[in-house]
Amino acid sequence: MSVLKLKLDQDALVEDFFEDAWLAGIISQAKDYQLIWQLNKQLGFDFRVNNSLEINLAKNRRSFFFTVYEHQELTKSAGHYFYNNHCKAEFLLPELKHVDYLWLIKGNYYQQPDVKALIEQCRKAELVQMASLLDLRDIRNRINLIF
Template structure:
């Protein structure tokens, strides 16, 4: 009997997972806890460390663990995921290694003006050097953001 091999189409799964999401890249060379404190204190988020599923990368016979923080809105299904992009010299998204944090907004559509307003508010925080929107097409290792 002949064996049939099937290949899982990850691009379709990635497309569906990231449908109607917004992704921001942030350069803020500060400790994770300090950046989270600034977001929670000054921009009224409720970020906390997500411990249900660790974000890990296996490379060079080593495991790199990247912190993930979440914040939810009670009035909508929008969830904010804030990924630490750096861990001991390795980047979760190597193609964006200059960024310190990756912010994924998922679960509810975010209008352009709302996203732009949020980016402007983040830029006003101390120690934030850059906030830029990133498209899914710009991220080669997009599956690293799937939890």
């Protein structure tokens, strides 16, 4: 009797997840909750921790948990996700070690000029040292962002 093995097509999963998505990198020395409070005020958003989206990575028999904040814009069918990129000297996206936080915007409402305007608003927050749009195609470990 032969055993049927099914294999998950990770490339297709990644492509589907990041369709109509934008990613920004943010540098800030602030704690996540301090930065989120300021961004909520600056952008008029309501980012909140979503424990069900927390990302767990296992490396060298240790577990690392990366907090994810979420804000939904129901009228625009857009979701905003704010990730910590660091946890105990490990990185969610190791190729972006200089980036402290990641902001993923999902949904087809936002186009590049809109995203650039949001990032410009983000830069105005006192605790933000730098914020810039990233090219998702250049990120090797983007599967780590999938919740």
